Amino acid sequence: MNTMNDILTKLKAKKRLHTMYAVGLFFLVLVCLYTFSHNANLVVSGTSIRFQTFGLVAAVAGELYILVAYTVAVYSTGGQKIAAVVSDLGMLAILMANTVVDYANVTGKIPASAQWLLEVYAAFGAPTLIGIGISIGVHFLLFFDYAVQQHSAELAAGVALAQVETAAAYTAAEQMRAEMDNPAHTDKVTEAAGDAVATVIDLFAAKQRRRRVI
Numbered sequence: 001m002n003t004m005n006d007i008l009t010k011l012k013a014k015k016r017l018h019t020m021y022a023v024g025l026f027f028l029v030l031v032c033l034y035t036f037s038h039n040a041n042l043v044v045s046g047t048s049i050r051f052q053t054f055g056l057v058a059a060v061a062g063e064l065y066i067l068v069a070y071t072v073a074v075y076s077t078g079g080q081k082i083a084a085v086v087s088d089l090g091m092l093a094i095l096m097a098n099t100v101v102d103y104a105n106v107t108g109k110i111p112a113s114a115q116w117l118l119e120v121y122a123a124f125g126a127p128t129l130i131g132i133g134i135s136i137g138v139h140f141l142l143f144f145d146y147a148v149q150q151h152s153a154e155l156a157a158g159v160a161l162a163q164v165e166t167a168a169a170y171t172a173a174e175q176m177r178a179e180m181d182n183p184a185h186t187d188k189v190t191e192a193a194g195d196a197v198a199t200v201i202d203l204f205a206a207k208q209r210r211r212r213v214i
Contacts, residue, residue: 028067090136
């Protein structure tokens with residue numbers, strides 16, 4: 001009975017989790033559409049056509065990253081959840097700041113003397129900030145991912161094993177050198193070599209005597 005209650009409780013918890021995720025994702029998509037309209041309008045106001053294209057790509061990437069980081073934050077735990085939440089809020093802050101700048105430009109709140117600064121920011125500053133935010137966020141998400149950490153642990157274990165094997169090989173080689181330098185072992189090796197040479201000479205002499213007899 002308790003097992004069935006536990007199963008039902010887990011199913012309800014998962015259903016609630018998926019429901020809350022879907023609701024949050026819906027509102028977040030609306031926010032992303034709003035911020036994208038302003039970020040796209042801001043980067044298009046730049047003077048360079050080439051950088052306008054890059055700016056639009058960066059704006060789309062920034063909005064998608066918010067959705068990805070939100071998903072990771074919901075379905076992860078520990079350090080990765082914290083990294084996802086922080087990077088998600090950081091990217092949202094960048095996009096919102098660009099939204100405020102574009103709104104100020106559209107409503108004529110930016111004086112004519114500062115238009116050149118707006119064009120520079122629209123062409124270089126806004127896409128660069130988005131790119132930096134995505135790069136930092138992705139690095140932290142991967143660093144705290146359990147699969148990446150498990151892979152790193154396996155690599156560390158392999159390196160440690162290789163180091164132990166190398167140290168053992170060097171130790172064995174040093175022991176062999178020490179044994180070879182031992183006079184007692186050296187005398188035994190010399191005596192064995194002398195016996196082997198004497199045996200070879202005796203065999204050769206025996207063969208020579210048989211040949212003479214024949």
